Amino acid sequence: MDAIKRYILAHELQTGDPLPTEAELCADLGVSRSSVREAIRKLDALDIVHSRRGSGSFVGAMSLDPLVETLILRSALDAGDGYKSLAEVVDIRKALDLGIGVDLVRAIRGTRNPQLRRCVANMRERAEKGESYYEQDISFHLGLLNYLNNRILSQLTSAMWLIHRTVGPTLRQAERETSILTATAHDAILDACEKGDLDDYYAAVELHYAPLRDLLDQPDPART
Template sequence: MALTDDAIEKIKAMIVSGELRPGDRLPPEKELAEHLGLSRNSLREAVKALEIIRVLDVRRGDGTYVTSLEPHLLLEAISFVIDMHDDDSLLELFAVRRMLESQAAGIAAQAASDEQSRALIDEVASIDAETVTVDDLVAHDVRFHSDIVRLTGNGYLLSLVESLSSRTIRARVWRGLTEQDAVERTISEHRAIAEAIAQHDSALATSLATAHVAGIERWLRQATSA
């Protein structure tokens, strides 16, 4: 295993240094093994491992290429791990969301243009608490949180938060169906966060986002212990 790890590190170093770029085709196996001072066996195992985590794309009969290295590709392995967790892990997932999304809201408040801020406020205003269905509310919730993280300009953070968010949808539907005033509370909290971002108040946006996700954690903790 140590030899395979060494091979992985050497290929990674070629990518990090720019010797191999996204979309580049790797040299033939024999040539690359000699260049890196590896056995062809170790190189082959390293390529398999890097293919699994979407760093390399092995095209049968064509060659092996560096993928686009886009965040959504590289974070697929994390999505798989999240999907394999059971409901007992939901509180931990929400805790991670709280930590990441509160900071994202603070950054968004610094970075958002007037147009982007208005779009966020309009998203909240598009939801009518009197008529919205639970499914529509959850769809809005997903859009709203993704839009905030998107404002940070960090593609890796966006992909990670969206992976976490998709795993918590069932709990959000459950809350919407069972908690009194959940719809009104969600819309009100979203509106406050959006307004803090529009006012470029980073500290307030961070605090409001923290309290917002923490409220869902508190509800979930009570619901699962009942």
């Protein structure tokens, strides 16, 4: 497996590029065909390689999908601990938002973002109707991250959101007022970024996550 990864690096292959055939890899790496097949199978599971029946193997997307699947399974296995795993995911999301504060505020300062404003308005509208707004929420955060042009950070944020969305339905619905407050906090985040006010940004992030964290800290009704 490591030999194939080294091959990809040495030949500067990119996502979608074809790998040599099994026979060619065996000759190049000096290993057996069964070893190559086993390595390809493991790399496929990690999204490093993508195998297509009848077409061969190609360099994969190298996404965070395997991480997502692992954490979703872990959350399911941790069901006996209430919302512990989901709370940890929320803490990671909050840490990411706080950690990028300086760069994000610097990048967005002085701009205007009508599309993100509409996204927040849509969140608030859905919250007032008692509806969830997962799609609008992730679109807002990814919209902010576009300013940083950091592909890995965007993928990590999307991964954390996918885990939250998958595990989240087990969480009881937040009160309407709490949901509206969380939606409104996104306006405060965007206000702070556009003004270039880092302290306001940090305060808005805290406001954004506080209601959800409070909800997660309450006893799991399934266990009471």
